[in-house]
Amino acid sequence: MRQDRSLSHSRWECKYHVVFIPKYRKKVIFGQLRKELGEVMRRLAERKESQIEEGHLMPDHVHMMISIPPKYAVSQVIGFIKGKSAIHIARTYGERKRNFVGQHFWARGYFVSTVGRDEEVIREYIRHQEKEDRRIDQLQLM
Numbered sequence: 001m002r003q004d005r006s007l008s009h010s011r012w013e014c015k016y017h018v019v020f021i022p023k024y025r026k027k028v029i030f031g032q033l034r035k036e037l038g039e040v041m042r043r044l045a046e047r048k049e050s051q052i053e054e055g056h057l058m059p060d061h062v063h064m065m066i067s068i069p070p071k072y073a074v075s076q077v078i079g080f081i082k083g084k085s086a087i088h089i090a091r092t093y094g095e096r097k098r099n100f101v102g103q104h105f106w107a108r109g110y111f112v113s114t115v116g117r118d119e120e121v122i123r124e125y126i127r128h129q130e131k132e133d134r135r136i137d138q139l140q141l142m
Helices: 028-048 074-093 116-140
Strands: 005-007 010-012 014-021 050-058 062-067 110-114
Touching: 010 050, 014 074, 028 050, 028 062, 028 074, 050 116, 062 116
Parallel strands: none
Antiparallel strands: 005 010, 014 062, 014 110, 050 062
16 A cells, blocks of 8 residues: 655655553543544644555554655654644643643553554554554463
């Protein structure tokens, strides 16, 4: 599913698999925000001329495949998405819940790898990760 994009003097296809977590793995809080955060993150990515092509907000982490133009560093775009979404969370939900950390909602680091030719495998992994996590949890209970 190759889709080259272009800037004024270059053609590019730069896709990354990114995973990051909320600070302290705040499952309860994050679970309440999952529906809204997907759209917020997509809008933020567009502000950096990037596109979240596949994404899934798990109960305790975020998986996404994101296309980022080569004029931006991956750390710049992911930092922007994490920072602005944390501000959105603090402004929208901060008064209702005292245990939000404001701009520090996300843990500092993240995992990133280039997609390359494994794009379809990564898309399937992201789509089915929650189901697989539940299956593994069930096996551990036995």
